[in-house]
Amino acid sequence: MSFLDVKDLKIHFPTDDGLVKSVDGLSFGVERGKTLGIVGESGSGKSVTSLGVLGLHKGGRAKLSGEIWLDGEELISASAEHVRGLRGKKMAMIFQDPLSSMHPFYTVGHQIIEAYRIHHKVTKQVARKHAIDMLGRVGIPEPARRVDSYPHEFSGGMRQRAMIAMALSCDPELLIADEPTTALDVTVQAQILDLMVDLQREFNSALIIITHDLGVVAQVSDDILVMYGGKCVEYGSADDIFYRPEHPYTWGLLGSMPRLDREPTERLLPIKGSPPSLINVPPGCAFHPRCPYAERTDGKADTEVPDLAETEGGHLVRCHMSRTERRTLWETEIKPVLETQ
Amino acid sequence: MSETELLLSVRNMEKHFPVTKGLLKRQVGAVKAVDGISFDVFKGETLGLVGESGCGKSTTGRLVTRLLEPTAGKVVFEGQDITHMSQGRLRPLRRDMQMIFQDPYSSLNPRHTVGAIVGAPFRIQGVKTEHGVKKAVQDILELVGLNPEHYNRYPHEFSGGQRQRIGIARTLALKPKLIIADEPVSALDVSIQAQVVNLLEDLQNELDLTYVVIAHDLSVVRHISDRVAVMYLGKIVEVADRKRLYNSPMHPYTNALLSAVPVPDPKVRKERERIRLAGDVPSPLNPPPACRFHTRCWKAQEICRTVEPPLEELASGHQVACHFPENAPEVAKETPEAT
Numbered sequence: 001m002s003f004l005d006v007k008d009l010k011i012h013f014p015t016d017d018g019l020v021k022s023v024d025g026l027s028f029g030v031e032r033g034k035t036l037g038i039v040g041e042s043g044s045g046k047s048v049t050s051l052g053v054l055g056l057h058k059g060g061r062a063k064l065s066g067e068i069w070l071d072g073e074e075l076i077s078a079s080a081e082h083v084r085g086l087r088g089k090k091m092a093m094i095f096q097d098p099l100s101s102m103h104p105f106y107t108v109g110h111q112i113i114e115a116y117r118i119h120h121k122v123t124k125q126v127a128r129k130h131a132i133d134m135l136g137r138v139g140i141p142e143p144a145r146r147v148d149s150y151p152h153e154f155s156g157g158m159r160q161r162a163m164i165a166m167a168l169s170c171d172p173e174l175l176i177a178d179e180p181t182t183a184l185d186v187t188v189q190a191q192i193l194d195l196m197v198d199l200q201r202e203f204n205s206a207l208i209i210i211t212h213d214l215g216v217v218a219q220v221s222d223d224i225l226v227m228y229g230g231k232c233v234e235y236g237s238a239d240d241i242f243y244r245p246e247h248p249y250t251w252g253l254l255g256s257m258p259r260l261d262r263e264p265t266e267r268l269l270p271i272k273g274s275p276p277s278l279i280n281v282p283p284g285c286a287f288h289p290r291c292p293y294a295e296r297t298d299g300k301a302d303t304e305v306p307d308l309a310e311t312e313g314g315h316l317v318r319c320h321m322s323r324t325e326r327r328t329l330w331e332t333e334i335k336p337v338l339e340t341q
Numbered sequence: 342m343s344e345t346e347l348l349l350s351v352r353n354m355e356k357h358f359p360v361t362k363g364l365l366k367r368q369v370g371a372v373k374a375v376d377g378i379s380f381d382v383f384k385g386e387t388l389g390l391v392g393e394s395g396c397g398k399s400t401t402g403r404l405v406t407r408l409l410e411p412t413a414g415k416v417v418f419e420g421q422d423i424t425h426m427s428q429g430r431l432r433p434l435r436r437d438m439q440m441i442f443q444d445p446y447s448s449l450n451p452r453h454t455v456g457a458i459v460g461a462p463f464r465i466q467g468v469k470t471e472h473g474v475k476k477a478v479q480d481i482l483e484l485v486g487l488n489p490e491h492y493n494r495y496p497h498e499f500s501g502g503q504r505q506r507i508g509i510a511r512t513l514a515l516k517p518k519l520i521i522a523d524e525p526v527s528a529l530d531v532s533i534q535a536q537v538v539n540l541l542e543d544l545q546n547e548l549d550l551t552y553v554v555i556a557h558d559l560s561v562v563r564h565i566s567d568r569v570a571v572m573y574l575g576k577i578v579e580v581a582d583r584k585r586l587y588n589s590p591m592h593p594y595t596n597a598l599l600s601a602v603p604v605p606d607p608k609v610r611k612e613r614e615r616i617r618l619a620g621d622v623p624s625p626l627n628p629p630p631a632c633r634f635h636t637r638c639w640k641a642q643e644i645c646r647t648v649e650p651p652l653e654e655l656a657s658g659h660q661v662a663c664h665f666p667e668n669a670p671e672v673a674k675e676t677p678e679a680t
Contacts, residue, residue, distance in 0.1 A: 041530040155621045156394075185393035185557065187618045190601035194617065212531055215603030219610045238607040254605070256535035258564035260587070261604045267542070268564065270535030274500045 001069060002029030003206050004053070004174055009066035011045075011052045020278045022048040024230040025066075030206040030223075032173065035197075037221030037238075038210045039253070041275045045230040046210045050176045053208075054093055055083035070174060089119040092172035094196075096179035098159035102151040108135075108162045109147030116169045134165040138195060157188035161195070168199060175200070176208045181216060193220060214257060218242060226250050229276050229286030232308060236315035246317045246326040248291045251334045262339075269337065285320060293329065296321060348519055348551050349382040349405065354414030356400050360626065372625050374400040376575035377414070379652070382519070387545065387552040389566030389583070391559055391598070393622050396572040398555045402521045405553065406440050407431055418519070436466055439517040443524035445504035449496040455482070455507055456492040462514040478514070484547075485510045486540060502533035509540065516548065523555045538565055559602050563587050568658075571595050574625055574633040577652060581659040591655060591666035594634050632664065640665045 011023040022045045030036045040046045051057055053068055058080045068075040070091065075083055095101040103111060112131040113124065120127070128147065135143035138161040151159055160180065167175060177196065181189040197220055200207045209220055217224055217238070224241040226234040226249065234247040245251055255269030273290040276282055288294040288301035297320035300306075308318040311326075319326060357371035375397040382388050390398045403409040405416055407423060416424045418438060423431060442448035449458055459478045463470060470477040479489035485506045496504055505525065512520055525541065526534040538561060544550060556562050562569055563583055570580040571592065579592040590596050597616045604613070618637050623629055629636045635645040644664050652662040655669050 041532060157621050185622070186559070186601040187393065187597060188621060189603070190615060191617060193603070213603065214531070214605040218605045218607050219603045221607075242605065242607050252532055256532045257605060258535075258538070258560040259605060260560050260563065260599065260602050261606055261609060264564055264583070268535035268538055270539060271532040272536075274502050274533055275530060 001072070003032045003071055004030045004208075005067075005069040006053065007067040007069070009049070009052060009068065010064065011048050011057060012063045013061055014063065015279070018279055021230050021281065022278055023052060026227075026230075026232055028223075028225050028232070028235065030174070030208060032206050033200070033204045034222045035200065035207040035209060035220050037217030037224045038208060038227060039212065039214060039217055039224060040227035041212060043275055043278055044227040045278065046227050047178050049227075050093065050178050050208065050210055053174075053176065054087055054091060055080070058083065085119075088115050088172070089170045090172055091174040091176070092167040092170070094160075094163055094167050094175065094177040094180045097183055098156070098163045099151060101163065102159065104151055107148050107150055108154065108166075109149075112147075112162075112166045112169050115166060119170045130169065131165075134169050135162065138162070138165045138168075138199070139191070140165070156184055157191065160184060160188075160192055164192070164195065164199070168203065171203055172205060173203075174206045174208070176210070178210045179212070180209065182211070182213070189216075196220070214253060226253070229281045230278055231286060231305075231318065232316070233287065233318045234316065235308070240315040244315070244330070246311060246315070246323070246330065247287075247319050248293055249287050251330070251338075252290070254338055255334070285318070293321060296325070346384040347381055348384045348419060349553075350417040351381070351401075351405065352379045352415040352417075353377050354379070354401070354404055354416065355412045356397075356404055356409060357412045370626060373575050373628060374625055375404060375411075376628070378572070378575070378577045379414075380570055380577060380580060382551060382553055384518075384551055385545075385549060386567040387554060387565055389562035389569040390553060390555045390572060391557065391562050391569060392572035393557065393598075395574070395622055395625055397575040397625070398557075398572050399523055401572070402440065402523045402553065402555050406438055406521055408440070433466075436462075436515045437518040439512040439515070439520050441505075441508055441512050441520060441522040441525045444528055445501050445508055446496075446528075448508055449504060451496055454493050454495055455487075455499075458496070458507060459510045459514055462511065466515060468515060478510075481510045481513055484513065484544070486536075500533075502529055502536060505529060505533075505537055506540065509537075509544070513544065513548070517550070519551045519553070521553045521555070524557070525554065526561060527556065527558060534561070541565065559598060571598070574622060574628050576633060576662065577660075578634065578663070579659075579661045580652070581656075585656070585659050589668040591659065591661040591668050592634075592663045593638050593640050593665075593667065596667060597637075632662075 007027050009023055009026045013020040013022060026049060038046045055075055057064060064076055109131045113127040116127045116130055132143045132147050135147060140146050140158055140161055154162060181192050211217055221238050224238055225232055228249050234250050252271035258268060271290050276286060282289050284302040284304055285306050294301040300320045306318050306320045308316045310316050311323050354375060355377050356375040357373050359368045360370040360372060362369045392398045404411050411424055415422060456478055459481060460474045463474045479492060482489045487506050526537050529537060554565055566583050568582050569586045570577050573594050579595050590599060597618045600616045620637055623636060631647050631649045632645040635641040650662045650664045652660050654660045655666060
């Protein structure tokens with residue numbers, strides 16, 4: 001069993017308009033020192049997954065089922081109090097927008113100290129020293145002075161650094177970063193990604209990065225999970241996903257991106273249509289209305305949900321097409337077009 | 342594509358937003374959002390304007406369309422100086438110069454139907470259409486890939502990508518010559534981004550449009566632009582055609598920007614040498630003197646702190662504002678002596 005092992009996780013929200021299946025039977029694992037990238041478009045359920053792992057849906061309207069094993073402990077059946085004790089200490093989160101996830105009334109230092117003192121019986125002075133130390137480690141200049149600054153006094157990049165300092169202040173073994181760099185400029189994004197990778201190595205923690213940017217996942221991930229309509233459609237090593245992808249949605253994502261590392265093409269190859277609403281996920285394979293190969297499955301695409309089946313060495317794909325068919329398509333139709341880019 | 346005919350020309354344009362203090366609103370400083378930039382846009386081309394947040398790229402777009410009043414400088418559109426033209430005289434020109442906005446949610450009035458939104462330009466400009474406004478609007482909706490039968494629907498009934506198409510339809514209504522697109526795809530999902538980028542390119546070919554595309558995403562800008570201008574803290578630091586800029590950038594900032602873009606290829610992360618820039622973009626309230634990039638530049642020397650480098654043409658069509666440009670042709674410039 002991995003350090004974090006999620007099995008058949010379902011997070012459903014009953015609403016007036018019907019049941020929203022934000023996460024519908026998701027399984028994945030992350031080892032210490034490894035990074036999992038979760039990729040998907042808006043409404044694919046990636047953020048709900050991360051909040052679910054942290055137990056932040058407990059007690060709300062959400063209906064959770066499945067198992068989440070963290071270091072041998074099951075979290076879904078555990079009490080909210082117990083999960084609360086783990087949160088911050090054993091697992092922590094870096095949110096997308098640091099300005100709205102920090103309290104504007106309290107200094108940055110106060111917020112780090114607060115989290116640290118909940119989990120450690122230390123005096124304020126010791127906690128403050130620790131906060132300054134953490135701010136220094138994430139690269140904030142003059143941490144002894146900046147510890148007393150308010151979030152609005154920091155720039156976007158510094159705020160994200162402070163947020164990382166806060167998340168790491170209790171040495172969590174699992175760190176989840178939800179779109180950690182989306183709000184930042186590219187040069188700052190590069191700094192923050194480097195910082196996260198460096199700190200992960202230092203703390204040997206398990207890291208989950210949730211993003212819509214394939215460039216970011218390619219840079220940091222060991223494994224990648226591609227989500228669509230609340231389900232995993234492809235799961236494999238970074239090499240599997242980028243060099244041997246087998247799901248038409250993954251092909252679509254790769255074709256949609258203009259790339260700096262290749263000669264520019266005349267046209268991008270977008271996916272037709274738009275991502276489904278989770279309240280009204282298409283029947284059968286959720287991707288079939290947008291899939292150019294849907295008619296190859298003898299009508300199965302719009303009636304049966306395909307299984308997430310292993311194709312080779314841990315590479316899982318949820319598609320009705322046979323493995324040979326997908327391989328042939330990739331080698332003959334998709335890859336040549338992508339490579340000429 | 343003929344890049345001979347000049348459509349828009351901007352000279353030494355400045356926009357300073359005053360910072361006031363106290364009861365009497367005494368001016369204590371100015372945010373120099375745009376601080377003396379010059380560029381030309383030729384008919385039929387796409388000029389990309391890239392830079393990080395706060396570099397003044399959106400302000401530039403708004404100055405060119407006169408949604409903001411320039412503090413100084415000159416904007417010439419089709420040979421007419423529109424810098425200080427009155428709104429009344431400017432109105433007929435608005436037909437030829439339109440804007441696409443970033444946020445497809447806030448840029449469409451939620452209380453108007455698509456028909457009213459896309460038809461508004463006809464009414465405001467008093468344009469007579471052959472078969473009525475409705476027919477004209479439906480034709481445009483079809484052109485941008487929307488269903489003409491959705492004429493009576495409201496914006497909330499559409500997805501983000503479709504709304505952006507509505508915004509584009511409104512822009513195209515009066516067949517403008519120049520379109521300023523401010524982050525046209527950044528609010529959209531990856532798969533939808535590609536659709537909209539392709540649409541913009543198709544429309545350009547079909548309707549002979551000229552674009553100024555403002556964006557922070559360097560890969561999108563490379564895909565869509567013929568020429569690219571890089572901005573940093575209110576200044577243009579480099580302008581070149583796309584191939585030159587991306588293959589042999591001269592300004593260190595352009596280099597750093599390009600190397601910071603994550604590439605979707607796991608192998609590359611191990612091999613690629615990355616330039617790590619330290620710190621953030623300084624505040625435009627108090628920009629560094631002389632070369633504004635010197636605080637983050639690894640090549641900076643004494644001269645960079647004292648003398649501002651002019652934007653000079655170092656190779657044909659390739660302008661750079663730097664004392665120590667990279668990839669520069671040997672004869673073009675002698676190394677300036679640090680004094």
